[in-house]
Amino acid sequence: MPSTHHLPSDATAAAPLIAAFAAVSDPRCRRGRRFTVAAMLTLALAAMLANHLSPFAIAAWGAEQDVARKRAMGFPKGVTPHPSTFARLFRRLDPAALSSALTVHGATDDPHERGVAGIAIDGKAQRGRLAFAVSAGCPSMP
Numbered sequence: 001m002p003s004t005h006h007l008p009s010d011a012t013a014a015a016p017l018i019a020a021f022a023a024v025s026d027p028r029c030r031r032g033r034r035f036t037v038a039a040m041l042t043l044a045l046a047a048m049l050a051n052h053l054s055p056f057a058i059a060a061w062g063a064e065q066d067v068a069r070k071r072a073m074g075f076p077k078g079v080t081p082h083p084s085t086f087a088r089l090f091r092r093l094d095p096a097a098l099s100s101a102l103t104v105h106g107a108t109d110d111p112h113e114r115g116v117a118g119i120a121i122d123g124k125a126q127r128g129r130l131a132f133a134v135s136a137g138c139p140s141m142p
Helices: 015-021 037-049 055-064 067-072 083-092 095-106
Strands: 131-133 138-140
Touching: 015 037, 015 095, 037 055, 037 083, 055 083
Parallel strands: none
Antiparallel strands: 131 138
8 A cells, every 4th residue: 555655845855864864874885785875864764754664664665755756865766775775774773873963963053943842743732842952962851
């Protein structure tokens, strides 16, 4: 059954995220790499936000996207990885490097810009929201 969750058609929306993921080193062997780690992580994050959590579901969601969206996520030929490619990447990926890349991507210069108005993905307002601490890379108590 095809997924109803698709990315917006704006090709520039994923560019900052791809640039942030480019800082993550690729733990896979150099031989036989078809896809960049930045493109794979961008696709994985978008699929996880659409509630596709396993390597198989991530790969299936990526394959369902149209060619323009695949290119926007960093797949110039419009071909996305197999589930086993995602599984190998996730097994070897350094969590600290990934956390650091996402922390740098989410950091802003204005402390009031981020976290002023929290909106949950399900559309509900968040009460008692924790402030984002750039140094820790995770929410912290004010």
